[in-house]
Amino acid sequence: MHNKQVTIPGWLRWVALVAVSLTMFGSYYMYDSVAYVAKDFIELLGFSQTNIGQLYTMYSIAAVIVLFFSGVFIDKYGTRVSMVLFGAICSLAGFVTAFSDNLTIILIGRFILGFGSEPLIVALTVALAKWFKGKELGFALGINLLIGRGGSYFVDRSNTWASSIYDQGWQPVLYLAAGIGLLCFLGGVIYYFIERWTQKRYVLGKAEETEKLDFKGLFKYSPSFWYVVILCLTFYSAIFPFRGFAPTFYQDAHGVSEQMAGKLNSVLIMATMFATPVIGLLIDKIGRRALMMFIGSIIILPVYLMFAYGNMSLYIPVTLMGISFSLIPAVMWPSVAYIVEESKLGTAYALMTLLQQIGVAAMAWLIGVTNDVSGASATNPEGYIPGMWIFSILGFVGLLFSFLLRRAETGPKGHGLEEPSGSK
Numbered sequence: 001m002h003n004k005q006v007t008i009p010g011w012l013r014w015v016a017l018v019a020v021s022l023t024m025f026g027s028y029y030m031y032d033s034v035a036y037v038a039k040d041f042i043e044l045l046g047f048s049q050t051n052i053g054q055l056y057t058m059y060s061i062a063a064v065i066v067l068f069f070s071g072v073f074i075d076k077y078g079t080r081v082s083m084v085l086f087g088a089i090c091s092l093a094g095f096v097t098a099f100s101d102n103l104t105i106i107l108i109g110r111f112i113l114g115f116g117s118e119p120l121i122v123a124l125t126v127a128l129a130k131w132f133k134g135k136e137l138g139f140a141l142g143i144n145l146l147i148g149r150g151g152s153y154f155v156d157r158s159n160t161w162a163s164s165i166y167d168q169g170w171q172p173v174l175y176l177a178a179g180i181g182l183l184c185f186l187g188g189v190i191y192y193f194i195e196r197w198t199q200k201r202y203v204l205g206k207a208e209e210t211e212k213l214d215f216k217g218l219f220k221y222s223p224s225f226w227y228v229v230i231l232c233l234t235f236y237s238a239i240f241p242f243r244g245f246a247p248t249f250y251q252d253a254h255g256v257s258e259q260m261a262g263k264l265n266s267v268l269i270m271a272t273m274f275a276t277p278v279i280g281l282l283i284d285k286i287g288r289r290a291l292m293m294f295i296g297s298i299i300i301l302p303v304y305l306m307f308a309y310g311n312m313s314l315y316i317p318v319t320l321m322g323i324s325f326s327l328i329p330a331v332m333w334p335s336v337a338y339i340v341e342e343s344k345l346g347t348a349y350a351l352m353t354l355l356q357q358i359g360v361a362a363m364a365w366l367i368g369v370t371n372d373v374s375g376a377s378a379t380n381p382e383g384y385i386p387g388m389w390i391f392s393i394l395g396f397v398g399l400l401f402s403f404l405l406r407r408a409e410t411g412p413k414g415h416g417l418e419e420p421s422g423s424k
C-alpha cells in the first residue's frame with residue numbers, strides 16, 4: 001500500500017503494548033507457579049529441596065543457551081514471527097510441566113519455559129522499542145513490567161482465588177498455570193495481526209538493536225557497566241530463587257498457612273508493580289541513579305537475617321525487600337543506556353540477562369542443596385538458616401559493587417547517572 005501515514009495513533013500503540021504484555025503476564029505466572037506446588041512435590045512426590053532449586057536452574061540454563069542466538073533470530077524473522085514462535089514454546093511448556101509426576105519430564109517443561117520466555121521478553125522489548133521509541137518508551141516499559149509482574153501477583157494469590165483447584169492437588173494447579181500460560185501464544189498471535197495491520201498503513205519505527213551477543217568488544221565496556229552487571233547478577237540471584245523457596249520456607253520456618261505464604265509473596269510483587277513505574281518517572285526528574293541502587297542494596301542487606309533470626313512481623317522484611325525490588329530494577333535497566341553507547345546497547349542487555357540467568361541458575365541449585373544438607377524442613381526450621389546467610393553474603397557483594405558504581409559515577413569519568421534525564 002502506498003502513502004503510509006507517519007503518525008501511528010496513540011490508542012494503537014497502547015493496544016499493541018497490552019497484547020505484548022499479555023505474553024509477559026502468562027510467562028511470569030508460569031515461572032512462579034511451581035513455588036506453590038513445591039511443598040506437595042516434596043511431601044507427596046518425594047522430591048528434595050535440591051529438585052525444587054533445579055526447577056529454576058533448568059529455566060535459567062535454557063535461557064543462557066537460547067540467548068546466544070535469539071537476537072540473530074529476531075533480527076532475521078522479525079518481532080511478530082518471534083513473538084508467536086516463542087509465545088507458543090512458552091505455552092507448550094506449561095502443559096509439559098503439568099502432565100506428568102516424573103521429575104525429568106517436569107524439568108524438561110521448565111527447560112522449555114526458559115527456552116521460550118527469555119527470547120520472548122527480548123522480542124517484546126524490541127517490539128515496544130519499535131512502537132514507542134522517541135515517545136514514552138520508559139513509561140511503556142514500566143507499564144509492561146507492571147502487567148508482567150501482575151502474572152506473578154496472580155499466582156501468589158492463586159491459592160486464595162483458586163482454592164478449590166488447590167484442594168484437588170498439585171496437578172490441577174499446574175494445569176491452571178498452563179491454561180493461563182496460553183496467554184503467551186494468544187498475546188503473540190494478537191500482536192502478529194496488530195503489527196501486520198499497522199505496517200500496511202503506517203510507518204512503524206525500527207528498533208535499532210536486538211539483544212544479541214557479540215563477544216567482540218566485550219572488554220571495551222567501562223567499569224561502571226560491569227558494576228551494574230554484577231549488581232544485576234547478585235540482586236536477581238537473591239530475589240528470584242528466594243521467591244521460589246519462599247512459600248515452603250514461610251510455612252516451615254514461620255508456621256504460616258499456605259494462603260498467608262502466598263499473600264506475603266504477593267505483597268512483595270504488588271509493591272513493585274506500582275512503585276517501579278513511579279520510581280522510573282521520579283528518577284527521570286532527579287537523576288541520582290547510582291545513589292538509588294546503593295540505597296536499594298543497603299535496604300535488602302538485613303532482610304534475610306531478619307527472616308532467619310527476627311521475631312518481628314514478616315511484613316517488615318517483605319516490605320523492605322519490596323522497596324529494594326522496586327528501586328533497583330526501575331533504575332538499573334535504564335541506567336545501562338547512559339553507560340553504553342546506543343550501538344552496543346543490545347549486546348549489553350543480552351550480556352546482562354545472560355549473566356543474570358547464570359547467577360539465578362547457580363543460586364537456585366546452591367540454596368536447594370544447602371537446604372537438603374542442613375535438613376531444612378518444618379521439623380527442623382533452623383536448617384533454613386545457612387541458605388539465608390548465603391543470600392545475605394550475596395547482598396553484601398551487591399552492596400560493594402553498588403558502592404563502587406556510585407564512587408565511579410560521582411568522579412570525573414561518570415556517565416551522567418546522577419543527572420536528571422535529558423541533561424546528559
Ligand SMILES: NCCCC[C@H](NC(=O)[C@@H](N)CCCCN)C(=O)O
Nearest residue numbers: 028031118121125145329333353356
Ligand atoms: N527489559 C528487561 C526488563 C527485565 C525485568 C526483569 N525480568 C527479568 O530480568 C527476566 N529476565 C527474568 C524474568 C523471570 C520471571 N519473573 C524483572 O525485574 O522482572
